[in-house]
Amino acid sequence: MEQNKSALSHAASWFVKWVLNNKAVSVLFIILLILLNLFLLPKVSFIFQPFIAFFNVMGLPLVMAGVLYYLLNPLIDWMETKNISRAGGISIVFVVILGLLAWGIATLIPIIREQSLSLLDNWQNYLTSFISQIDNFFQSDILSQLQMQLTGEEDSLSTSITDQADDVVDTTVTGIGSVFGILSTTVLAIITTPFILFYLLKDGHHLPYHIMKLVPSKMREHTYLLLREMNLQISQYIRGQLLVAFFVGLLFWIGFSIIGLEYALILAITAGALNLIPFLGTFIAFFPIIIIAIVLHPPIMIVKVLVVFFIEQTLEGRVIQPLILGSNLNIHPVTIIAVLLTAGNLFGIPGVILGIPAYAVAKVILVHLFNWYQTYTGLYDDDFNPAPKPLVSEKKKKKQLSLKKKLR
Numbered sequence: 001m002e003q004n005k006s007a008l009s010h011a012a013s014w015f016v017k018w019v020l021n022n023k024a025v026s027v028l029f030i031i032l033l034i035l036l037n038l039f040l041l042p043k044v045s046f047i048f049q050p051f052i053a054f055f056n057v058m059g060l061p062l063v064m065a066g067v068l069y070y071l072l073n074p075l076i077d078w079m080e081t082k083n084i085s086r087a088g089g090i091s092i093v094f095v096v097i098l099g100l101l102a103w104g105i106a107t108l109i110p111i112i113r114e115q116s117l118s119l120l121d122n123w124q125n126y127l128t129s130f131i132s133q134i135d136n137f138f139q140s141d142i143l144s145q146l147q148m149q150l151t152g153e154e155d156s157l158s159t160s161i162t163d164q165a166d167d168v169v170d171t172t173v174t175g176i177g178s179v180f181g182i183l184s185t186t187v188l189a190i191i192t193t194p195f196i197l198f199y200l201l202k203d204g205h206h207l208p209y210h211i212m213k214l215v216p217s218k219m220r221e222h223t224y225l226l227l228r229e230m231n232l233q234i235s236q237y238i239r240g241q242l243l244v245a246f247f248v249g250l251l252f253w254i255g256f257s258i259i260g261l262e263y264a265l266i267l268a269i270t271a272g273a274l275n276l277i278p279f280l281g282t283f284i285a286f287f288p289i290i291i292i293a294i295v296l297h298p299p300i301m302i303v304k305v306l307v308v309f310f311i312e313q314t315l316e317g318r319v320i321q322p323l324i325l326g327s328n329l330n331i332h333p334v335t336i337i338a339v340l341l342t343a344g345n346l347f348g349i350p351g352v353i354l355g356i357p358a359y360a361v362a363k364v365i366l367v368h369l370f371n372w373y374q375t376y377t378g379l380y381d382d383d384f385n386p387a388p389k390p391l392v393s394e395k396k397k398k399k400q401l402s403l404k405k406k407l408r
Contacts, residue, residue: 027373060189065196069204070238076201090201094194108265115266130291226368233360243324245275248282248316255308261289262296277352278336282313331360 055062072093079089208227215223249272256264267289274281286309293301331339336356343355374380 027376058192060185061192061196064189064193065200067238067242068193068197069200070235071242072197073201073204073235074239077205086202090198093201094198111265112269115263119263119266126291126295129295222368222372226364229368230361230364233364234357237357237360240324241276241278244316244320245272247320247324248272248275248312251312251315252308255312256289256305259301259304259308260297261301261305262292267292277340278356279333280337280340280352282309282316331356331363335359 075093076086076089079092080086084092208224211227212220212224249268252271253265253268256268261267267285270288271282271285274285277284289305290302293305339355339359340352343351343358345351347355
């Protein structure tokens with residue numbers, strides 16, 4: 001009997017020590033509960049239907065207003081330091097924007113409209129002509145002999161390229177039709193966005209204070225630091241990407257106008273907009289530009305277009321991005337490409353555009369959670385690491401120090 005009690009007491013003490021009082025087990029149990037809640041969410045999805053309906057209507061204007069807020073808020077803050085009231089500064093900015101829009105409607109919009117309608121009307125013909133020229137190129141005597149030596153088949157390469165290009169034609173025409181279907185939603189968003197933007201600029205800087213009132217007292221400091229770092233990452237990315245895209249579009253417009261490329265303005269705007277997709281955007285914009293150059297201009301135009309691309313890429317990589325964007329997100333290029341491909345596969349074009357800032361926010365949250373896990377469990381108190389310590393350049397140290405100063 002005494003032996004049974006002793007064994008039971010030993011088992012109970014072992015369970016208390018290694019399970020109930022074990023911080024690592026507690027953390028894993030919390031994670032299990034979170035995953036269980038996520039698993040049960042689809043069972044009660046009807047609860048979220050009103051929120052889904054709200055975001056279907058207000059999602060686009062809220063995103064547009066948020067982007068413009070991050071772009072304009074530093075200007076409003078600077079005007080406040082010059083003894084201009086916040087409402088007065090917002091009014092001045094809105095008047096300037098209206099003036100720029102009026103100027104754009106009077107000068108640029110007619111050109112954009114004319115080039116866009118002409119390009120849309122003739123795009124399928126341009127693609128067909130481009131496919132025909134490529135097909136003729138691959139069916140030339142020299143390439144036919146080379147193809148026979150490589151594959152042993154005479155028409156496989158050109159036929160494959162032609163089939164793929166026909167698929168591109170069909171996809172492009174279908175995509176153009178879907179664009180017109182989104183115009184009504186976009187128009188409503190454009191009408192709603194200025195009103196949301198005004199109140200964001202007027203009262204948005206008070207939002208953290210009101211949010212902190214909803215957070216438990218002991219969690220407010222850490223929560224505020226987390227939200228502040230997330231806000232810094234998003235604001236730097238949005239402002240940087242928009243400014244870089246603007247200058248990229250401007251450089252292309254100047255370059256294409258100098259060499260006399262057809263549809264210079266609309267192609268430059270497209271290249272600037274696609275530049276919002278890191279790494280891949282400019283190369284995606286390269287293909288319609290090359291098609292226009294091949295179809296509508298003599299062969300020397302391709303050389304001129306390549307020179308413009310080379311100059312633009314050099315200026316963007318050596319001057320524009322280091323001055324405006326820098327490496328504030330501190331994300332490896334391979335990670336960026338992986339995020340873009342994954343987000344694009346899951347969510348389409350919105351995923352490609354919003355994937356990087358969403359990843360930056362998720363990274364901040366996970367870093368803070370891991371820091372809390374380290375502190376709570378006490379499993380990382382010893383800094384010993386047998387692996388060799390990586391060398392950090394002085395440039396990277398300065399960037400890390402600059403980021404820490406901004407978060408203080």
